[in-house]
Amino acid sequence: MxxxxxxxxxxxxxxxxxxxxxxxxxxxxxxTQVEMLERIVLEWNAQQSRTERPPGDEDE
Known part of the structure; x- marks a missing residue:
């Protein structure tokens, strides 16, 4: 992204x-501020995808 x-x-x-x-x-x-914003958004998206996983669907 x-x-x-x-x-x-x-x-x-x-x-x-x-x-x-x-x-x-x-x-x-x-x-830069834009790079920092991009990092924040990428981290946010990563956290959201981890919390939205159904139980038992963890990576091995």
């Missing part, structure tokens, strides 16, 4: 407070 398209559009839809947090996290992790 890549958010390369419409980077400004994606960031502009986020509240000011969250944008400030993304900016701080990006500075700490030495990456």
């Amino acid at each position: 890549s958010m390369a398209k419409d980077k400004e559009l994606v960031l502009s839809h986020i509240s000011l407070e969250v944008r400030k947090l993304i900016k701080m996290y990006a500075a700490v992790n030495e990456c």
Whole structure:
């Protein structure tokens, strides 16, 4: 998944407070704000897919 398209559009839809947090996290992790947002979204999606699995469907 890549958010390369419409980077400004994606960031502009986020509240000011969250944008400030993304900016701080990006500075700490030495990456751009867009890269940090992409990491956050990828991690969120990964967590969601783990919690939506039916019981007994764990990876071996």
